[in-house]
Amino acid sequence: MVTQLAGAADTAPLRERLEALPFKIAYESYVDGNSDIFVMNSDGSHPVNLTKSPELNEHYPQISPDGSQVCFVADKGEDRDAIRSLYVMDINGNHRKKIADYAREPFWSPDGKVIGFLDQEYPKFNVIDYYTKGMNYYDLQTGQITPHPNYTNLHHLYNPGFSPNGKWIVSTVHAGMGYDHTILLIEAHGNKIINLKIPGCRPRISPDGKQVAWGASDNEIVAAPLDTDSSDPKVGEWRVHIKDDKNKIYHVAWSPDSQFLSFSRGPDGEGDLSKAGTFQAACEIMGVYATGWNIGVVSAEHARTNDLNRGTDADFTMLTTNGLSNKQPVWFRPRM
Amino acid sequence: MSVIRSLFLISLLAGLSLLCSCEKSDSEDQGRAQPANPAGAPQATWPANTFGVVTKSGVEMIYLPGGEFMMGSSQGNADEGPVHRVKISGLLMDKYAVTHEMFTKVQLPNPSHWQDNPKKPVERVRWRDAKQYCNERSLLEGLKPCYNEKTTDWDCDYSASGYRLPTEAEWEYACRAGSDGFFDFGQPDKLRQFAWFADNSDEKTHPVGQKKPNLWGLYDMYGNVSEWCEDVYSPAYYQESAAVDPHGPPSPSKDVKRVMRGGSWKASADMCRATFRQGQRTGDTDACFYTDFCGFRCVRRISSEELQLRQANSK
Numbered sequence A: 001m002v003t004q005l006a007g008a009a010d011t012a013p014l015r016e017r018l019e020a021l022p023f024k025i026a027y028e029s030y031v032d033g034n035s036d037i038f039v040m041n042s043d044g045s046h047p048v049n050l051t052k053s054p055e056l057n058e059h060y061p062q063i064s065p066d067g068s069q070v071c072f073v074a075d076k077g078e079d080r081d082a083i084r085s086l087y088v089m090d091i092n093g094n095h096r097k098k099i100a101d102y103a104r105e106p107f108w109s110p111d112g113k114v115i116g117f118l119d120q121e122y123p124k125f126n127v128i129d130y131y132t133k134g135m136n137y138y139d140l141q142t143g144q145i146t147p148h149p150n151y152t153n154l155h156h157l158y159n160p161g162f163s164p165n166g167k168w169i170v171s172t173v174h175a176g177m178g179y180d181h182t183i184l185l186i187e188a189h190g191n192k193i194i195n196l197k198i199p200g201c202r203p204r205i206s207p208d209g210k211q212v213a214w215g216a217s218d219n220e221i222v223a224a225p226l227d228t229d230s231s232d233p234k235v236g237e238w239r240v241h242i243k244d245d246k247n248k249i250y251h252v253a254w255s256p257d258s259q260f261l262s263f264s265r266g267p268d269g270e271g272d273l274s275k276a277g278t279f280q281a282a283c284e285i286m287g288v289y290a291t292g293w294n295i296g297v298v299s300a301e302h303a304r305t306n307d308l309n310r311g312t313d314a315d316f317t318m319l320t321t322n323g324l325s326n327k328q329p330v331w332f333r334p335r336m
Numbered sequence B: 001m002s003v004i005r006s007l008f009l010i011s012l013l014a015g016l017s018l019l020c021s022c023e024k025s026d027s028e029d030q031g032r033a034q035p036a037n038p039a040g041a042p043q044a045t046w047p048a049n050t051f052g053v054v055t056k057s058g059v060e061m062i063y064l065p066g067g068e069f070m071m072g073s074s075q076g077n078a079d080e081g082p083v084h085r086v087k088i089s090g091l092l093m094d095k096y097a098v099t100h101e102m103f104t105k106v107q108l109p110n111p112s113h114w115q116d117n118p119k120k121p122v123e124r125v126r127w128r129d130a131k132q133y134c135n136e137r138s139l140l141e142g143l144k145p146c147y148n149e150k151t152t153d154w155d156c157d158y159s160a161s162g163y164r165l166p167t168e169a170e171w172e173y174a175c176r177a178g179s180d181g182f183f184d185f186g187q188p189d190k191l192r193q194f195a196w197f198a199d200n201s202d203e204k205t206h207p208v209g210q211k212k213p214n215l216w217g218l219y220d221m222y223g224n225v226s227e228w229c230e231d232v233y234s235p236a237y238y239q240e241s242a243a244v245d246p247h248g249p250p251s252p253s254k255d256v257k258r259v260m261r262g263g264s265w266k267a268s269a270d271m272c273r274a275t276f277r278q279g280q281r282t283g284d285t286d287a288c289f290y291t292d293f294c295g296f297r298c299v300r301r302i303s304s305e306e307l308q309l310r311q312a313n314s315k
Helices: A014-019 B002-016 B100-105 B127-140 B168-176 B188-194 B304-314
Strands: A024-031 A034-041 A057-063 A069-076 A083-090 A097-101 A103-108 A114-120 A132-139 A145-147 A157-162 A168-176 A179-187 A193-195 A201-205 A211-217 A220-225 A240-243 A248-254 A260-266 A294-299 A304-307 A316-318 A327-332 B051-054 B060-064 B067-071 B084-088 B091-094 B226-232 B257-261 B277-281 B299-301
Touching (some): A014 A294, A014 A316, A083 A103, A097 A132, A103 A132, A114 A157, A132 A157, A211 A248, A220 A248, A220 A260, A240 A260, B168 B257, B226 B277
Parallel strands (some): A034 A057
Antiparallel strands (some): A024 A034, A024 A327, A069 A083, A103 A114, A114 A132, A132 A145, A157 A168, A168 A179, A179 A193, A201 A211, A248 A260, B051 B060, B060 B091, B067 B084, B091 B299
16 A cells, blocks of 8 residues: 555656666575575675675674675574674675674664674573673774773663764663663763654664664564754654565665665564574574565655555565575665 | 372472472461362362472472372363363472573573562563573583474473473462362452462562462462463363373464463453463564563472482482
């Protein structure tokens, strides 16, 4: 169902419009018995495996603002003895460097000089995404790791990301810091915390800093205005609403021009234990093999509701179709 | 019945000499009036004494000698019948529901809604999270884990020495504590003394052990948090239940519900009765599980050989 008709200029099939964009999308996929980081064009063409490391399972790619580097996490080992570590490398797959062990969910500062990440809550592995304690900043020039000034109070965060102005980190919190479950703005270099009071998880602020998108439920992704330059940022009314009554939709990400939203989509489930190096939990969780999951894109140019089971090819398109646990898409503008 | 009594006596004698570290439970309140029999169950033979132990990792448990009881009720919901005779082997059961401090001790993330007191019971626990706790606690104490984490349902090896969730029958046997009624303490108007439930909880959980225990020394069986059991929930299971240590029906391929027993902070008094059955989605396919009355406690099967060994060691 489309509640507001699309404009004449964007009635062409979405895939054709994506083909003309100068962007790429990084994501994770499980091929040949192993999870790797891939990059494809914004229309889904020409997927390239960046990692190809059978001894490690790479996940959660995050691209530097200038498009030259990718950081990610990699799991080694099995069960509760597994170790999740943080790496950074060039976007062509060269010069891989380990940053930290027992580290999770990296995110780039807007100037590209720092990678933030979360510490694992306890040494024993757990695949649950909120299994975190504290936050750190890795300085790419010096190699120094500095704890967030509010490190000791940051608990059970997941999916953090900087606001484009560098003032805030937006993150989900579950059963921690006195919150039941909510999305927070955490002052990047101070102790202030603002509860955005929006139900859901995995928020992403648009590159133009004017909107936030997040998963409102297992079957909904929404986007709404958010002014992170304000001293008291608040989330406005939903303007984009993506829904899918038949599948889960997760891991929303903005295109660099803030005009499109990508997401992961697939059936409910709790992982496929026959896949080596994966874990058993909800399919959307990192490290869990998600049978039948693929990457999709919708336009976020106009206020609208996109029902993925009723929309047309002008409304949305799927970029991958092999169903090999394709998750965690993130857009970037390749370095020219 | 003589065989059962003999088995019970062996277990009891061994249990009596169990550990210097054993504490006598508070359960031997012989002065309480015998409960009425609103559940309509025939009389059964019950073990009379229980004993407390402290495990290697410092968890207080109660040894429940094996015995027989009449499970279910003819006066409850349809799924509580028919009343049927069940024999339960002796076992150790946690004296309290698993608390925040117990859960994090084995390096698991505390999912609970109310985190203001480490003595509160964990809630919002998925069925598999509870089983993972059981395995981790087994490893911490050098016991063989009961659950095979490589199988879809984490299949249970009931012969293993480690911790596991109670079966539904074990849970009801423990909750009834030798009584034949809905509540082991007698009339429902005394429930406030034994349970945190909707009428007195102030809509939240409370630290474990603040209310009176049941006749076998187990706390919070009727309220605070409801407790996961191992069994698949089937409303018709009592019609086909095994007579000895029943484990519940086989798991269906999808839409599985597992048994949850006992009342909770949000339950009505009626839902707190010993025979009340709930089938709950496990939450295992949810990234975040919001059912904030789902807790659990562990059991461990203890063989007569182990009891005898402990008896010898304690001399």
